[in-house]
Amino acid sequence: MRRLLPLFSFLFFLTLLLVWWVDSRQPKPVELIPTLTGQPEYCITCHADLPEISASHPVETFGCVSCHGGERLALDADLAHSTMRGGANPSDLSVAEISCGGSNCHSGSEADDRDHIQRVMTSVQATYAGAIASIRYTFGAQTDLAAHFGIAAVSDDESQTGIKSLDAFNPAIDSNPMLQKFGENCLVCHLHAKPQEGEAFARQTGCAACHSTGEHTMSTAIPYTQCNACHNRGNYDLRTMTFVERTDQPTSRLADYYQPISQFTKCEYTLDCVDCHTRDETMGDGDIHANQASIQYVQCKTCHGTLTELPLTKTLTDPNDIVFRMAFLNPIMDLKLGDTIIVTEQGEPLWNARQLPDGTFEMVGKATKQYFTFRPVMGTACEQNPDQQESNYCHECHAVEK
């Protein structure tokens, strides 16, 4: 006993030394107090090397937690990550309203008609309403082609299209095995559905599906590869109701387009999708649409006009015009007051296509920053019948051999 006490006194001292030693080996927490929240967060203790998400979301202002959620004080990875919204992707549609929404952010206020989250939720990219309706009609589950179902239930009382709501499509209500297979295999690409396992189905979800153009990057300069993640990775087989992954290794941009029957003009495979297709077409216009055809409207003539009409243009007179904000977010062109840009028949600006003094146009690729000039059809040798002005008629002459 007399020897035990000194021994244990020594061991006790050793364990206390161990406590100090363990403490001295703790990594030093790195504090960040974003000016927006004023609340300290310690995410960058580990995540210091992440690139800035975008110039509009500097980390000093937004921090990490206002978008990602998570336990801002925790230094244990599991606990810190346990309450992150949408896992690694806070823009997943299940949480986008909390992460990205809010009247100061992407929900916008009622007045300025900028509820981007609502419009994406109700867009055909998310609902898949048209295909669900036509497949159900084809297999006799409904008697008309009207849209009744989306992948998730959505509603909009003010929808201008007459469709005020869609119910969530549940393939189990249909007895036809083809429809059940359709439900299993064909919904997963659309924004409101969870992506299926497998490389061919790999895509991001929610806002990031289109806007996340790199690791921890959000951008409005969206290259065609981003769209290809869904739109160009194989084809569906309606006889078996399955998706057939593409197996080729494309070597050129033209070959990269994978719809075997499709035709393309040079500009269609040189430009990026977002150079022509507008925000309303890609993100929805806030109304519930029955199918893709009801929302997609930009044609060759939108920029090139016809033999009898010049493309629609608009001269910028309002310094608060939304185009200046769009050009600010993706500064590829020095838009100024007084510039004349092309607008679509629905009045959406194609702000990267500007009229030159001689009546021709210049265009800068939103993602490639490539510079192009082009002229209107009017006054050219085009022999197209005036009432056949959709793009497929243009392809008859202008498509490139694949």
Place this chain on the structure above:
Amino acid sequence: MTNLSRRDFLKLVRDGFLVLSGALALGGVLRFLDFQPNPAQKTQFDLGSATNYPIGSRTALSEIPALLIHAESGFSALSLVCTHLGCNLGEDESGFACPCHSSHFDAEGKVTHGPAAKPLSPLRIEISEDNRVILHTS
């Protein structure tokens, strides 16, 4: 080594390590108590564009608290914290009065009567590239 000194040695070892352990524990507790859980106080204030403060203006900024002076020679600022025991000063006809122990300072920050002994401390002013006034409290 005699039996007695051996016993004393063991006792010394026992008590020695106990004292050392006590010191480690005490040091740990002191470090524990020394932590500041609240975020560090703001020491830099953006006061907006310099054009908001014309020459000759004297602006009391109660939230800092400080007095921003724009004289011919340029911007300067005085802390409006009493140099006695740190109460916030109130403005009166002849300068600044402390509500706690009745110290008084003139408009230039000099003590007109105690108990405060030191004049009001000047604060550093920086004019940014885009002509904004930045005030530093430390």
Place this chain on the structure above:
Amino acid sequence: MYFFILHLSSFILFPMPPSFFHHLHPPTIPTAQARWRHTLAAGGTAIFLMLILGVTGILEMFYYAPNPAEAALSVQTITYHVPFGGFIRNLHYWAAQALIVVSAVHFLRVIFTAAYGHPRRFNYLLGLALFVVSIMLDFTGYILRWDVDICWPLTTGTNLLKTIPVIGDFLYRIAVGGNEVCETALLRFYTWHIFGLTILVVILGVWHAFRVRRDGGIAVPPPQLRADVTRIPRDELVRREVLTMFIVSIGLILLSIFVPAPIAAAMSVSIRESVTESVDVRAPWFFLWVQQMLKWGDPFIFGVLIPSIILALLALIPYIFPQPNEAEIGSWFPKSNRLAQIIVAIIGTIIIILTFINR
């Protein structure tokens, strides 16, 4: 530091006039009363653990913010940011869990060595009350984390009070301070934990220790029936106690370094919104057996009545069961109190089985 002070008090304060310390440490005691294999050092360890809990608890109070918006965040601050904060919190946690185990061991020792007989019957009740209050302290302390994992145990635990006929709502109001488990509950649990229940434990604990000596020390047969008549001096007793404290301290410190106390994401302000699938719905380990029974039916019967009956049965052991034979007091598993041993063994086994079923 607690240790340091205790040590000083035991060695340096000796020359001082008789004190409570001397009451607990008479000049000599029978060797049998200080044998490890007899006492298992459980009672003394329990007191030592309470001292650790007091000191680490006070330290935690320097940073803990008892309001629903900040509570879990302040726990995270203690755990991750305050120097040694995580260690001190772990120490508090493990000492609390050890206290339950050690108290249970102490209780079993008292039963299995027939140490509860006259004149120790009342002190047996004090000990049982201490055990119950310690469990309540552990439960309230667990609730103070105020993170998502405490939602269901808090809701169900306090709703159990409501099922008690006549006084249920009254007890619920006392415990929770409102009609819905929300803002008021945290402040109530905080005050119960650091003040109400703690003061009870101190009073009961001092009384219990005082009665141990007043009743003749650790239970051994009366002098004329003792096989071993040797005695040990006060110094030797203190030395054994100090050695126990060293061993317990080293064990707790190592545990606290390597095994962190549980923690989960902060609760959002509304308790119901915080509950998602990922939340741990299991009761704290010492109530797992009750939670298992609650799956069987009526919450009052299984959650209140049966535990109360068990407690009442245990409390009545010294009063209604045959008194142990004096010569057998202090020896393990004496014949004269077989019935009490069997009943406690059965109850203990059932509780352990229920706990493991519900793992």
